[in-house]
Amino acid sequence: MSESARPAVVLGVESSCDETGFGIVSEGRLLGQGLASSAAQHAEFGGVVPEIAARAHLDAAAPTLRLALADAGVELGDITHVAATSGPGLATAVHVGLAAAKSIAWxxxxxxxxVHHLAGHAAADTLAHGPLPEESIILIVSGGHTSILHVRDLVRDPIEHLGDTLDDAAGEAFDKVARLLGLGYPGGPAISRAALEGDPTAFSFPRAMLRPGDAPYTFSFSGLKTAVARTVESLERAGEPVPVADIAASFEQAVVDVLVTKSLRAVQAKCLSTLVIVGGVAANARLRAVAQERCDAAGVELRIPPMSLCTDNGAMIAAVGDLLVRSGAGPSSLGFAADPSAVLHGAQLPLPEGFAA
Structure with a gap:
């Protein structure tokens, strides 16, 4: 096989928060990946500390790259293209991964x-379920982002934001409520474990932005978090025990109800047939179960990546790079800058010249 006909082997690099990820993808297939997390180092602070995350990325980069290469069964010299998260994310963390990617490419x-980090979450599903349909609604729900997107071709077409969160992302709300209940960090898994023993109907927490006249696809979780805090404070003032499991289950159900209701509303308004849910919170078992039940009832196909591809990882960035290469997109220059506050308009960062945001 000639060099020009050789399939692309794309290395993806992810370092936007507290996971250091390297993944290797070729022609839509995940060959292997390596992942390291500094979550345990942030637990005592109740959230991610950017400086600690950046140092952890520095320490983990080389060994995690070696893990990915070994898992894929390839040599570094087999890599034909490199893709890296260039935003959004914690500035110091993004810079570490991007510098590593530039060094490898050079x-x-x-x-x-x-690559835009959120496009990576969307592309993660293609590694499990194949190409996305011609049009779909994608719910991205993670620690820092909660958005409903109308997506056509993920790497060729502009991405339409139907709605975003006005305040806390769903994942942030999980972290804050977990702290209120003394469940530790990260909050998503902690809330889910506690909720297994609780009654999701025990407390009637608010479902924000679902009233007639509210923005149909916009989210707000700050009021829900406040309602939980007031419930805990009221019980403690009265000298009553705090039913942690019931509060966790009721809070989780409130979040899930809003996420699924608004996402299906978007699918039906756009006359589409596919809902894709991605991001760290997509690993939540309650969200997966309720979404499946309601999609089945509505005749909508539900796609959610396996849990291993929901949290931040290098494979999802490699998946975007692979799609860009196969679409014929031109590469970025080695001199392009990180954009820690990048808004998702397209999968590639910076946006290609002439791309209509």
Whole structure:
């Protein structure tokens, strides 16, 4: 096989928060990945500390890259393209991964692609379920983002934001409520474990932005968090025990109800047939179960990546890079800058010249 006909082997690099990820994808297939997390180092602070995350990325980069190469059964010299998260994320953390990716691309003399982190979450589903349909609604729900997107071709077409969160993302709300209940960090898994023993109807917490006249696809979780805090304070003032499991289950159900209701509303308004849920909170068992039940009832196909591809990882960034390469997109320059506050308009960062945001 000639060099030009050789399938692309794309290395993806992710470092936007507290996971250091390297993944290797070729022609839509995940070959292997390596992942390291600094979550345990942030637990005592109740959230991610950017400086600690950046140092952890520095320490983990080389060993995690070696893990990915070994898992994929390839050598570094087999890599034909490199893709890296260039935003959004914690500035110091993004810079570490991007610098590593630029170094690898320069050393191998291969093209480099800057990738939007949230497009990576969307592309993660393609590694499990194949190409996305021509049009779909994608719910991205994670620690820092909660958005409903109308997506056509993920890497060729502009991405339409139907709605975003006005305040806390769903994942942030999980973290804050977990702290209120003394469940620790990260909050999502902690709330889910506690909720297994609780009654989701024990407390009637608010479902924000679901009233007639509210923005149909916009989220707000700050009021829900406040309602939980007031419930806990009221019980403690009265000298009553705090039913942690019931509060966790009721809170979780309130979040899930809003996420699923608004997402299905978007699917039906756009006359589409597929809902894709991605991001760290997509690993939540209650969300997966309720979404499946309600999608089945509505005749909507539900796609959610396996839990291993929901949280931040290098495979999802490699998946975007692979799609960009196969679409014929031109690479980014080695000199492009990180954009820690990048808004999702397209999968590639910076946006290609002439791309209509």
């Amino acid at each position: 050393a191998l003399d291969v093209p480099l692609y800057g």
